[in-house]
Amino acid sequence: MNLKRLARGPAIWIVLAVLILWLGASSFMTTGIQRIDTSDGLALLAGDTVEQARIVDGQQRVDLVLTEPFEDKGERVQFYYVEPQGPTVVAALEGADLPGGYDSEVPQTSWWVSILSLVIPFVIILGLFWFFMSRMQGGGSRVMQFGKSRAKLVSKEKPQVTFADVAGVDEAVEELQEIKEFLADPAKFQAVGAKIPKGVLLYGQPGTGKTLLARAVAGEAGVPFYSISGSDFVEMF
Incomplete structure (x- = not known):
């Protein structure tokens, strides 16, 4: 394989752009937390095994830290709820006996993620355009060389x-x-x-x-x- 030709081609840049996008998205994904059903989450809040809770605004998600593992999910779980269930979830949090209390979080998108969301699509489109133009000028198609002397x-x-x-x-x-x-x-x-x-x-x-x-x-x-x-x-x- 010609490494120099590969480096000059758009494929490597498209792969890098997708990799950067994946890394940026993965940095905002919650790791080490198992998801449970909404009903199980409300039942845990009604019990006495929840030590700390956090409600994430905008994502309709509640993260729970338990004093003991829940089934095979571990001691850190999360559940999601639909918008009409918001008042019920807030009431359950306020009525729960939480030693560590609960807090609310409003996630903020960092400036570099905003820039990447604008730049990466442009890079991908430019890479595809470069790829197709290279194919058109190559041996597979001579559209761009039509009328040129090949003597x-x-x-x-x-x-x-x-x-x-x-x-x-x-x-x-x-x-x-x-x-x-x-x-x-x-x-x-x-x-x-x-x-x-x-x-x-x-x-x-x-x-x-x-x-x-x-x-x-x-x-x-x-x-x-x-x-x-x-x-x-x-x-x-």
Whole structure:
């Protein structure tokens, strides 16, 4: 696996964003406290095994600290209630015999959690946009490269092919002599007002030497030789 390519991709940033979001959410989750039914919580408040209680406003939750374990839930339990049950729960807390009393808590969201809640969705959307744009520009889809030339330059340092290397197509070589002269010295023809041809179509069965002829023209004229596949040519135009 290419680690550098992975680091440049959006996947790692999406994973980091989700991890930060999970850590931020987990820091506000109550740990080590077992949940019980609302009826069991009210029954505990009516008994004498509750040492301390806390009601969390906004979450409709009551946390209880017991003097002895409740069933298999341990000594720290919590229960939730629906909004219409609020007065009943408050009355049960006020009427309970709690050695440690009870208090109420209004949870405050920290500033960095507020910032994360705004930044993380933006980062995820940006990462997905980056991912899809990368896919569109890659080999799977060439939408973003439509119309761009895919011609490949053959290095001039390689051995040059000339007309002497071509045999059996003398008529084609004779026709291409003028094209070679155009490419070798275009200024001479432009000076007399001649219009340089835009191209020549070589056709024939595979293996008859069309590409070799094109290389020979470039070699004789001393100009670069470019190659492009037929499918890329059709796609470009």
